[in-house]
Amino acid sequence: METASERRMRYGKQSLMFLATSFGYISVGMTLTWPNVFASDVMVNNSTLFGTQIAVSDWQMDMVGSMIFLGSLPGFLFAGWLVRALGRRWSMVAASLPGLMGATLISLALNMEMVLVGRFLEGAMFGMMGVAARTYIIEIADTDIRGSASVVVNLMMQVGSVAVLGFGIPLAWYQVSLISVGVLVCYCFLLVPSLPESPTFLIVTNRDEEAMGVLRRLRGPAVDVPKLLQDLRKQNEALQSTVGWGFLLxxxxxxxxxxxxxxxxxxxxxxxxxxxxxxxxxxxxxxxxxxxxxxxxxxxxxxxxxxxxxxxxxxxxxxxxxxxxxxxxxxxxxxxxxxxxxxxxxxxxxxxxxxxxxxxxxxxxxxxxxxxxxxxxxxxxxxxxxxxxxxxxxxxxxxxxxxxxxxxxxxxxxxxxxxxxxxxxxxxxxxxxxxxxxxxxxxxxxxxxxxxxxxxxxxxxxxxxxxxxxxxxxxxx
The missing domain is CATH 1.20.1250.20 (MFS general substrate transporter like domains)
Structure with missing residues (x-):
């Protein structure tokens, strides 16, 4: 029987996993509110990192905000396949890469075309990470705290939104994008590789031994892991062998x-x-x-x-x-x-x-x-x-x-x-x-x-x- 202190300890370890999983959403939050910094800066000083001037038309300024949603559309679609084929953990790493390239391109931008392409890539990250990170958190969290765990993503996103506005006061728009690069480097190369794979993903891919090890770590000694594994397999039995997208109908x-x-x-x-x-x-x-x-x-x-x-x-x-x-x-x-x-x-x-x-x-x-x-x-x-x-x-x-x-x-x-x-x-x-x-x-x-x-x-x-x-x-x- 699990004691109250053991349960708190286990929930504490899970909470650290939720924070690590959601850390990339700091960059997502920065991406969503970065247009405020960009618009405020270019009206006063439109210099780039290299000292050249960047010209911005009204429609291009509108596109700086909406390009995120356009980029998210292929990001969502690609993530639907990637998260199932590659797994939850490595999909989060893959989701960070277009954002990393996009933020780098923006920070080195010489013209608005480079900025817009960078924003499109950041939008792809928004879509891919939305599927990968949220799916992972749902699958590792205990039922009793699953809802609260899911909200951690939103909290980290708001942290990024506040942070980018704070950084935008002393720093230029391209310097703020460099901070986003640093956040994503820490996320995809340090934090995500240290996380275990989702146990339910391991079950549906017939990696039962790995799944049992992760379930014991997540659920504690009080849970009958073999029975839990059997229940999870039964819930996915009817759809486990599906291929393609026809099952969505x-x-x-x-x-x-x-x-x-x-x-x-x-x-x-x-x-x-x-x-x-x-x-x-x-x-x-x-x-x-x-x-x-x-x-x-x-x-x-x-x-x-x-x-x-x-x-x-x-x-x-x-x-x-x-x-x-x-x-x-x-x-x-x-x-x-x-x-x-x-x-x-x-x-x-x-x-x-x-x-x-x-x-x-x-x-x-x-x-x-x-x-x-x-x-x-x-x-x-x-x-x-x-x-x-x-x-x-x-x-x-x-x-x-x-x-x-x-x-x-x-x-x-x-x-x-x-x-x-x-x-x-x-x-x-x-x-x-x-x-x-x-x-x-x-x-x-x-x-x-x-x-x-x-x-x-x-x-x-x-x-x-x-x-x-x-x-x-x-x-x-």
Whole structure:
């Protein structure tokens, strides 16, 4: 019988494995928010590492952000095959390589073409690592802590997002990319090779002796390892010999895929990605528009807080309840923001920039609307508070949970392929939600856009209660 201290010791060792597995996501987080550093720098000084000048057009600046999602599409597809063929551990090493090449290319860039190619390669890393690392964590974690373990990936990503913004203040954009190179070198050459292979992958590839050794290390002496191995094999028996991708059209598998497609759709069209990418633009519509770096830092901190909270409660409360809570918070936040925007007095004056004396050293500015400067009795804090609440809500459920359920919904034998299809569709939907932000705002008005996010969240609550299967505390094979 395992004692409480032995269990804590074993969970502690697993937690170190989760951190090592997720360490590469620091680079992913840096990649996602690096455009803020690049945009801020090139407006002031567009010099490269070699002292030459880099010219950036408006469409190229837009592509710096969206290229990540384009690069992730082939990354997801390739990872679906790679993770099954090469194994989870070495797939994480392989996933780091395009990111390593991309960050190196960006740091040495002489023109925008090199930057965009580098961003595409970093996007491929985002897709590949999303499948490999999350699949590995799901398969090594104890059932009781599997949900919290999955959230560690999101926490490390937020660490990277905050770090790149902090590094971006004293360092140039190409120097920040060099830091990302260092993170990936440590990850793929030092940390990942020290990890064991996934025991369930070893089972489905008929390496039972290795699997038993890893299971004893992970599950402790209190677990009947031969019986556990037999149960895991039985869960994958029907699909173990499948080849190709046709099995994804089997009725039960297709049903699960469609449920996850719908869940990603709800998440993306409640503004999960929009709030990360367009915080400054959303705040600019109020009288409290922070400079891009400060806005990004604010959102990232809120996302980190939400991810930390869900890490503490996910395995206790369950996926469905956390998702319902998350969507209810988003519903309320955007309903208030839409109503406030609708009834707000329209300002006709042009925006002017006022430099804050306290932020001179950081070259930060805050936009105020002329003749409409807020005073202590102003309600202009409402949009900021609503966006913070929406960010908190999405990071506590609608952001991470679709990614957590993607590997949990499928057995080991087909997990990587099925997950890559679901996450690929989620990435396409994320790209669509970002591209439709301005058209939806023009068509529906600003208030209508926020109300549409609120209505989508309401539909998501019903969708979750009707269709989502609870996986907390259950073996996922």
């Amino acid at each position: 089997q009725r039960d598998i297709l049903k699960r895929e469609l449920i996850l497609f719908g869940l990603f759709l709800v998440a993306n069209f409640t503004g999960v990605q929009v709030i990360k990418a367009n915080t400054a633009r959303m705040l600019a519509s109020s009288d409290l528009a922070l400079d891009p770096k400060l806005s990004a830092v604010l959102v990232t901190i809120i996302l980190f807080v939400g991810n930390f909270l869900i890490l503490l409660i996910l395995d206790r409360v369950g996926r469905r309840r956390c998702l319902v809570l998350s969507l209810c918070i988003i519903l309320i936040a955007y309903a208030i923001l839409g109503t406030f925007t609708f009834y707000r007095e329209p300002g006709s004056a042009l925006p002017v920039e006022i430099e804050l004396s306290l932020l001179v050293e950081a070259n930060s500015t805050v936009e105020y609307f002329n003749d409409n400067i807020p005073d202590v009795t102003s309600w202009t804090w409402v949009p900021l508070a609503c966006l913070m609440l929406a960010g908190l809500g999405q990071s506590m459920g609608s952001g991470p949970i679709p990614w957590i359920l993607s590997p949990e919904y499928f057995p080991t034998a087909i997990r990587s392929q099925a997950m890559c299809i679901c996450t690929l569709m989620g990435s396409v939907q994320a790209f669509a939600s970002l591209q439709l932000y301005s058209p939806m705002q023009n068509l529906l008005t600003e208030a209508g856009l926020y109300w549409s996010y609120s209505c989508t969240a309401a539909v998501g609550v019903l969708y979750t209660l009707l269709f989502l299967k609870e996986t907390s505390g259950e073996s996922v094979g």
